Amino acid sequence: EVQLVESGGGLVQPGGSLRLSCAASGFTFSSYAMSWVRQAPGKGLEWVSAISGSGGSTYYADSVKGRFTISRDNSKNTLYLQMNSLRAEDTAVYYCAMGTDHAGYFDLWGRGTLVTVSS
């Protein structure tokens, strides 16, 4: 079965760090670019970051640039998001997502993992 499963969310204090993981299965992971998309409670969707299939190219939204780092381990079929200097406004459900047929559109999503930044 083709699926994405996120983990690593939780409660963290402002200024703290957290690393999210997304385990992929059922497809050739290294062939696809991957993204993180977040959704603050009761709010809309925000694209956060993307990485090429090889991991050689990475991209970030301005809101997280310099604080978040996306990476992947193709030998483990896993995507990561290292989040540093966390702020209250980073509180959200974080989804990993990808386009299986059309790059740039997301037809496969995980269930999401909740990150709460609060003291």
Added chain:
Amino acid sequence: EIVLTQSPATLSLSPGERATLSCRASQSVSSYLAWYQQKPGQAPRLLIYDASNRATGIPARFSGSGSGTDFTLTISSLEPEDFAVYYCQQRSNWPLLTFGQGTRLEIK
């Protein structure tokens, strides 16, 4: 950054009625626009890509149109399961992507 503005913010309709949702881009995105449906507690679901192509398994009552800066999602006859939040998303400058703020489709 390309800004997507959706209207209306909330649309109140009854089952069987026709729904028309709009998405306007701050600059041309050609036909590189998608629509998603999201229900409470669920991840979004891709409905339409490249402005007018239905994704796999999406019912024919969903259709998309438009190009450049103005786009429309039409649901021809609302079913009870269609009441949800809908988002547009552009991939014109992939991988730098943006979403609209959403339209909530509620039962009247």
